[in-house]
Amino acid sequence: MLENIRILSFIFILTFLISSCERAKVTLELSIDNWEFSEFGTNWLPANVPGFVHLDLFNNNLIESPFYRANESNVQWIEEKKWSYRSFFEVSSDILAMDNINLVFSGIDTYAQVYLNDSLIQSCNNFFLSYSLDVKSILKAKNILRFDFQPAQQIATEIQNNATYDLPGGERVFIRKPQFHFGWDWGPRLLGCGITDYVKINAYNTPQIIDLYVETLSIVDSTAVMKAQVELSDWASEDFIIKFNGNNYSINSLNNSFVFEIKNVDLWWPVGYGNQFFYPLNLTLENIQGDLLDVVSEKFAVRQIRLIQEPDDSGKSFKFNVNDVDIYVKGSNFIPLDFFHTRVDSNAYRSALNDAVRANMNMLRVWGGGIYEDDYFYELCDSLGIMVWQDFMFACGMYPGDSIFLSSVEVEAIQQIKRLRKHPSISLWCGNNENSEGWHRWSWQSNRSEQEKNDLWNDYQSLFSKLLPDLVYSLSSTDYWESSPQFGRGNPKHQYTGDAHYWGVWHDSEPFEEFQNKIPRFMSEYGFQSFPEMDAIDLYSLPEDQYLDSEVMLQHQKHPRGNKLINEYMARDYKDPQDFESYVYLSQTLQARGMTMGMEAHRRAKPYNMGTLYWQFNDCWPATSWSSRDYYGNWKHLHYAVQRAYKDLLISTVQSSDSINFYLSNDNFIDQVLTLSIEHVNYKGVTIKSINKKINVSHGKSVLIESTELSKWISSIGIDNHSYLDIKLNDRSKLVARKLHHFVKPNKMNLKSPSISFKSEKDSLGFIIELFSNTFIKDLLIRSIHDGRFEDNYFDLPANEHRRIRFFNKYPMDTFNENTLTFFSLVDTYE
Numbered sequence: 001m002l003e004n005i006r007i008l009s010f011i012f013i014l015t016f017l018i019s020s021c022e023r024a025k026v027t028l029e030l031s032i033d034n035w036e037f038s039e040f041g042t043n044w045l046p047a048n049v050p051g052f053v054h055l056d057l058f059n060n061n062l063i064e065s066p067f068y069r070a071n072e073s074n075v076q077w078i079e080e081k082k083w084s085y086r087s088f089f090e091v092s093s094d095i096l097a098m099d100n101i102n103l104v105f106s107g108i109d110t111y112a113q114v115y116l117n118d119s120l121i122q123s124c125n126n127f128f129l130s131y132s133l134d135v136k137s138i139l140k141a142k143n144i145l146r147f148d149f150q151p152a153q154q155i156a157t158e159i160q161n162n163a164t165y166d167l168p169g170g171e172r173v174f175i176r177k178p179q180f181h182f183g184w185d186w187g188p189r190l191l192g193c194g195i196t197d198y199v200k201i202n203a204y205n206t207p208q209i210i211d212l213y214v215e216t217l218s219i220v221d222s223t224a225v226m227k228a229q230v231e232l233s234d235w236a237s238e239d240f241i242i243k244f245n246g247n248n249y250s251i252n253s254l255n256n257s258f259v260f261e262i263k264n265v266d267l268w269w270p271v272g273y274g275n276q277f278f279y280p281l282n283l284t285l286e287n288i289q290g291d292l293l294d295v296v297s298e299k300f301a302v303r304q305i306r307l308i309q310e311p312d313d314s315g316k317s318f319k320f321n322v323n324d325v326d327i328y329v330k331g332s333n334f335i336p337l338d339f340f341h342t343r344v345d346s347n348a349y350r351s352a353l354n355d356a357v358r359a360n361m362n363m364l365r366v367w368g369g370g371i372y373e374d375d376y377f378y379e380l381c382d383s384l385g386i387m388v389w390q391d392f393m394f395a396c397g398m399y400p401g402d403s404i405f406l407s408s409v410e411v412e413a414i415q416q417i418k419r420l421r422k423h424p425s426i427s428l429w430c431g432n433n434e435n436s437e438g439w440h441r442w443s444w445q446s447n448r449s450e451q452e453k454n455d456l457w458n459d460y461q462s463l464f465s466k467l468l469p470d471l472v473y474s475l476s477s478t479d480y481w482e483s484s485p486q487f488g489r490g491n492p493k494h495q496y497t498g499d500a501h502y503w504g505v506w507h508d509s510e511p512f513e514e515f516q517n518k519i520p521r522f523m524s525e526y527g528f529q530s531f532p533e534m535d536a537i538d539l540y541s542l543p544e545d546q547y548l549d550s551e552v553m554l555q556h557q558k559h560p561r562g563n564k565l566i567n568e569y570m571a572r573d574y575k576d577p578q579d580f581e582s583y584v585y586l587s588q589t590l591q592a593r594g595m596t597m598g599m600e601a602h603r604r605a606k607p608y609n610m611g612t613l614y615w616q617f618n619d620c621w622p623a624t625s626w627s628s629r630d631y632y633g634n635w636k637h638l639h640y641a642v643q644r645a646y647k648d649l650l651i652s653t654v655q656s657s658d659s660i661n662f663y664l665s666n667d668n669f670i671d672q673v674l675t676l677s678i679e680h681v682n683y684k685g686v687t688i689k690s691i692n693k694k695i696n697v698s699h700g701k702s703v704l705i706e707s708t709e710l711s712k713w714i715s716s717i718g719i720d721n722h723s724y725l726d727i728k729l730n731d732r733s734k735l736v737a738r739k740l741h742h743f744v745k746p747n748k749m750n751l752k753s754p755s756i757s758f759k760s761e762k763d764s765l766g767f768i769i770e771l772f773s774n775t776f777i778k779d780l781l782i783r784s785i786h787d788g789r790f791e792d793n794y795f796d797l798p799a800n801e802h803r804r805i806r807f808f809n810k811y812p813m814d815t816f817n818e819n820t821l822t823f824f825s826l827v828d829t830y831e
């Protein structure tokens, strides 16, 4: 056995500070690496921690990628097996000599017995918990750490079988494992196990500051009153001194906080409303003898965020207010960036969140069927000014209410609230996703006795109306919202009060235009599916798989009626696509068209409506789904459309049988006089008629700026199929907003095949591609072989206009190879 012992990577963090009174603070940390895994103790193979068993099997060439073709079905056996992970590691005498030695780990997926040197030190049963276990008496110079996993599915089924009632949601709701692991309508079922976070030894001698929370109590006349709360690893019966900003504050186990003021305070704001300012937080901990015990260097932000719900004539407002300013929320719903989330590195988070800001979003909702994201996600949201609506991890089910379940959730909630409360981006805690709607509207109550219904609803309330809100309000200054949505779309109240998930479009096949009629106070979900880019499809399928009903395409389309619904909507607005590639393109264009109608309608309804979060921002694997950004990070047509529809200044139009109304939504643009021009232009670029007028743009308002008879623009004979209105808003000569209004649906447009000329030039940020066409082009997609991104894509190009688009190259390059540019537009789908 001894030969097997390998010295593991040794991260030795030594902080050696000599205080005035000659005591030293020493913290040592050892990262436990070099892992092996096996199926129930046989044939140990190299493994990665953090990681998942599927990834380890793949890395050892024992399975093919579960994301490729129809492999998901070939790897289902993995969920039935018992897997073990182990590491042999050595510990230095410096660590062993410390007073306190803890084994620290988290993200254990999900049922594991943990053995250190053959002593059972922990039984894990909640993926969302972190552990810090005292191992001082067990740890030696040479050690074996082992995690023996039980199949989660089997345990879930056992608990379900022993439960008094079956619960909506099935076996998954009985266990605290990310709920989407059991399969979702956009994701695969890949149940396995793994240690999904780092495992460490942490050793120290003196009391440590293990938690520090700085809360904004008030902001009045540029003076903020702040409260700092300190938690120590152990509170001796004495007082301690915190030194901060030149002051000394006395703390002890009964009074562990102190209050301080900041004059001329710089605040943290959501993006678009101001800067994201942070104050350094350097403090030291001493005992009353003056010995230095610990030093903390962090940062904090000053801000107040409230969810405002005031009764009004229609119902109740639902709006976020930051530092006394009402924020119009523009954003999306976020799911894990990878089914195997341990593969999401800081670059992947950065790229995704930058894409949120680029698309002019100011909020993401971390959806309750996924995971509490990594610290880095929230740090980025803090620094980018993205507000986070944070669900607790419960979705689409009813959950147990027994004391074992509730006490596990209690620890989970305490840990997660304390971890996340220091992030200024955290704007709301929400109990669950669609559990209340499901209970009241999805026939979950049918065939249940009165007793059973009472019991299940009482269980719901113990968790979501009592335990979670009590914890959120006692541990943080963030507001709590019981369930998203408050009312389902079957209840008319969803339009007047609370947040809404409006799925009449998609699930009920209602026309996109219904988005204009069903406007809630805050839209927290609405969506429509599309296929990912062709290049992305090529990565998970072979050419012979590339038709709608192939086994591979169907395995990557998890919604049972998905393709049928896409077909149905496509037939309403578009001509039949001639091949698979045209279908893929059209599915995205259809999605963008429909979703934009929703976004524009919500923004027009401001301040009645104060937010729009579409479903869904991203994918966790390559699939046909509601996302605007695919698994590989490609922007679908929708993401570009969102970028336009979420701009602070937005022109939108509504055409009825005899009139057209023109609206301006202004979220954050100064009061100003601008020039509105409406030009009636044909597909050859000839202006038929135009009007110009000055308009007053009011900050933060959505207003009607013009209303005209339809007959002003087009003949009474019929609807025009070869011209459109080009609506522009100019600040002197600077174009600040633009919209093309089409009189007819895309299938009625009389489009001609364009001939596009183009040239490129290098500039300091990338390359400028200049495009020119002699005829109007609808939904022009530009592709290039170069790695990078176009600042805009899938746009309408008027005839005779020199349109300049920037290309941001990912890697250094001197020239842009124009010959590799390719173009695809609506007319190519049927001609």
Ligand code: BMA
Pocket: 184, 185, 186, 396, 433, 434, 501, 525, 615, 626
């Ligand atoms: C929403 C979500 C998810 C689901 C999506 C699409 O309501 O909360 O549960 O994936 O609908 O059906």
